Amino acid sequence: MTTATTATTATTTETGPLLSVRDLTMTFPGKRSATGRRGAPVRAVDGVTFDLAAGQTLGLVGESGCGKSTTGRMLVRLLQPTSGSVTFEGKDISRLSQGALRPLRKNIQMVFQDPHSSLNPRQTVARVISDPLLVQGWSAADARRRAAELMELVGLIPEHIDRYPHEFSGGQAQRIGIARSLATSPRLVIADEPVSALDVSVQAQIVNLLERLRTELGLAYVFIAHDLSVVKRVSDRVAVMYLGRIVEIGDKRSLYENPQHPYTRALLSAVPLPDPAAERRRERIVLLGDPPSPAAPPPGCTFHPRCPKAQPICRTDRPLLRPTEGREVACHFPGD
Ligand code: SF4
Secondary structure, X not given: OOOOOOOOOOOOEOOEOOEEEEEEEEEEOOOEOOOOOEOOOEEEEEEEEEEEOOOXXXXXXXXXXXXXXXXXXXXXXXXXXXXXXXXXXXXEOOOOOHHHHHHHHOOEEEEOOOHHHXXXXXXXXXXXXXXXXXXXXOOHHHHHHHHHHHHHHOOOOHHHOOOOHHHXXXXXXXXXXXXXXXXXXXXXXXXXXXXXXXXXXXHHHHHHHHHHHHHHHOOEEEEEEOOHHHHHHHOOEEEEEEOOEEEEEEEHHHHHXXXXXXXXXXXXXXXXXXXXXXXXXXXXXXXXXXXXXXXXXXXXXXXXXXXXXXXXXXXXXXXXXXXXXXXXXXXXXXXX
16 A cells, blocks of 8 residues: 655745645556566556745656656656646646646646657757747747747757757757747756766756756756766755655755665765765765566565665565654664
8 A cells, every 4th residue: 555655844935835746656557478467567656745845956866767757757747647646836737637737738847868869850949949839829930939039048059940959969959958848938847867868078067057047947846867966966855766665855965964764875875976085985885686676566665675774674564754854764774
């Protein structure tokens, strides 16, 4: 049974959070085997709960397959949640019909990981960026004018508006994707690994751009990534996911300086330190094996087969998120 977590201590405005996610769950049907038998259902996201205030960034981190991208896709309704709610500006959007969702779509947009594969290669940049506006009923001339403005905003040359995506580098293509996401003046952008497909030198430029846009436009981000260094730069709060669940969520500074969940500690111990001497002194926590399959999660704490601190209770009792050291942690034995 899915149990609602309690990760609701985000800094919120007086009028409430911009985004409120409650007990969000996504279960995919099991794959069919060669004999035609269907495997066990896969619970990719299992009871995710958090709030996000206007103008803030929540970093969503974890290993590949932990459910962070599936969560992001449910927030923009590219995937229909199996259960749970997504409340945006006070309205539950998780069960709205596509028709009822259309006028709200302009307020929540998404930036994808691989810019080239997320842009239609047969459309000019003008068309790529203005497409969301045409859907909203803008005239072609007004949408084209807005597309040129957006190109300038994200650091592209507006005169290149009639070029095709393949004529741009990876970093420039991601700027096109960002411009497209901003076309309808959203309040919230879900950025799904927006820099992980880019060269390291270009990553910093895109991160700086996203930061500038957040300040200038008052955007809120859910920033999904596996790179904790990048997440540290952009986030106000951070949620760490493991096997479909949030295991630690809280203010960025306290989480990075004093991680409480053994999984968070292990992830952070692998982040390179800028000081070579500190890097040599630092003790790495090496996790055993790969994450278990979400089709057959271990009982109790799903992290127990890899946890260096596991005790007998961890094999039977699932730990819920509980307030710990100013944040929320799902562990029977948080801290050192
Ligand atoms: Fe490790 Fe037990 Fe905490 Fe799970 S509950 S993270 S197994 S100490």
